[in-house]
Every structure is written in structure tokens, then in C-alpha cells.
Amino acid sequence: MILSARHRPVSNALRHLQRRHVSQARTGGIQDPAAYCRDLVRKHDNDAFLCSYFYPRHLQGAYFGLRAFNVELATVKENVSRTMIGQMRMQFWRDAVKGISEDKPPNHPIALALHAASKQASLPGYHLKRMIDAREQDLQNPTYMTVESLQNYAESTSSTLLYLLLSLLSLSSSSTLSHAASHLGIAHSFATLLRAMPFHASQGRVIIPAEITSKHGVTQEEVVRKGGSAPGIDDAVYEFATLANDHLITARESFKDGGVPDEAMPIFLTGIPVASYLSRLEAVNFDAFHPSLQTKDWKLPFQIWRGRRSRMF
Numbered sequence: 001m002i003l004s005a006r007h008r009p010v011s012n013a014l015r016h017l018q019r020r021h022v023s024q025a026r027t028g029g030i031q032d033p034a035a036y037c038r039d040l041v042r043k044h045d046n047d048a049f050l051c052s053y054f055y056p057r058h059l060q061g062a063y064f065g066l067r068a069f070n071v072e073l074a075t076v077k078e079n080v081s082r083t084m085i086g087q088m089r090m091q092f093w094r095d096a097v098k099g100i101s102e103d104k105p106p107n108h109p110i111a112l113a114l115h116a117a118s119k120q121a122s123l124p125g126y127h128l129k130r131m132i133d134a135r136e137q138d139l140q141n142p143t144y145m146t147v148e149s150l151q152n153y154a155e156s157t158s159s160t161l162l163y164l165l166l167s168l169l170s171l172s173s174s175s176t177l178s179h180a181a182s183h184l185g186i187a188h189s190f191a192t193l194l195r196a197m198p199f200h201a202s203q204g205r206v207i208i209p210a211e212i213t214s215k216h217g218v219t220q221e222e223v224v225r226k227g228g229s230a231p232g233i234d235d236a237v238y239e240f241a242t243l244a245n246d247h248l249i250t251a252r253e254s255f256k257d258g259g260v261p262d263e264a265m266p267i268f269l270t271g272i273p274v275a276s277y278l279s280r281l282e283a284v285n286f287d288a289f290h291p292s293l294q295t296k297d298w299k300l301p302f303q304i305w306r307g308r309r310s311r312m313f
Contacts, residue, residue: 159185
């Protein structure tokens, strides 16, 4: 009799899931991990893909490896049917990070790309583990009661990814850059959550912290049923978007005396899609469900290019 994953011992089920996870990623990926990662980012994170052109060419494979790792972790929740399976996926990545540090990466294109990246730059393993831990916690607690708890999550995911990119460009020793990256990562997380509000509502979730929604009388049931017409939701979105903008402003103020250092600008281009989305959100009176916000901003490539030239975001 063939046992399902539900009835196998956990260790056996984990090994089975790891083999299946690796085999699903193998087609075309093992031969060219960088190309696999580049394609994954192009499909799932267009903003990051547009920013990739401004990284040094010899580091673009490493850049896509880190970005693909982020995409992989971020999409686990939506790609598994049960929390336990998601936890097994996270354990696979913990083991992969350990294997990378020992020069024994698993045969998964993202793991291979990260291993190659680790040979080009010093990428702290604890940053990778921090991202995994935060994403696993999110599997179990998909809603946040306070702004502080969501901010901590953003710091452990988006901000930590920016710290890794600072390490990739050998800039991690700068406290100014790290401080700015911390705030920019939080702004990015908040804006990303706002942009994904219609999707989360379709899944029965409200991603704005309860600390804000309760203040404005917003209920999960009303948001799920009525979307942008739910009572109080526009005020809650406005408050949450204001917090995102405050973090963006704080990141910018780190460079008020002379602009972002040229060598760091590729990382801080991340702020341009954030600013663009928040401006578009304001233009529709903070209706996060407005159809225009679900389409790509055709001006964004030019805005990123202009930001690179001016060293401003």
C-alpha cells in the first residue's frame, strides 16, 4: 500500500516532498540556474526585473539568485494546500542554506544560483535564515494585530533582502546605507501588501493590521464581500499608505545632502516602484481595489532609468 504524505512518518514525508520539489524545478534549471532565476523573477517580480539592468553585469546572476530565493519563499503560502507542507518547504530551504555554506547545495536551480553568488560575495547565511523564519511564521499567522508586528515581518523579509544586496555589492559596512535599506524595505513591504489587497481579500484575508482596521470600523467580512466599498476601508488604506510613505521619506532623508552613492543606487531603485504605486493609489482616492492599480505602470521603466541617472528615488 502506498501511503499519502498525511500518513507517512514526518521524516519520510519531508524527504519525499524535497525530492518532488527539486524535480519540479529541474527542467531546464539545473543546466542554467541563472537563466531559471531570471525567468522566475521576470514572471513574478517585474519591478525587480526592471531594476536588474542597473546591476553590474558580472553580478546579475547572483542578483537574480537572491531575488528568485525571495520569490520562492513568498509564494510558498499560495502554492501549498496545508501549513505543514509549507513548513516542509521552509525546512528544505533551511537545509539548502546549510548545504550552500558547506559547498554542498542541493540540485535546485535557486540553491545552485545562491551557491554561485556566495562565491562572488560574502552573503551572510543568517540573513537567508531570517527570511525563511519570517516566511514560515507568516504561514501560521497570516494576519497582524499591530503595526509593529507587521513592521518586524517587513524588516525580516524585504529589508533583509536589501541587506543581502548590499553585501552583494560589498556595501554592507555602511550604517547609512543599512539604515536607509531598513526603512525602504518596510515601505516596500507595506506597498506590496496594499497592491495585493484584492487578492488577499479573495482569499478571505485582510492584510492591514487590526490596530488600524479596528480604528476605522473595518471588518474582514465586509472587505471580503464589498472590497473597496467596505465601510472605513479607504480610511484604513490611507493610514497604512501614509505609514509606507513615512518609511520611504525616512529612507530618502538618509541621502539628503548628496544623493545615493553611485555604487549603491541599483539597490535603492527599489524605492521607485514603491513611490509610483503610492502616487497611483493617492490618485484614485486610496481605493486599493481600483482596477487601474492592477495593471503595470507603463512609465515605470523610464522612471527607474531617470532615478538611476539622478541618483534619487
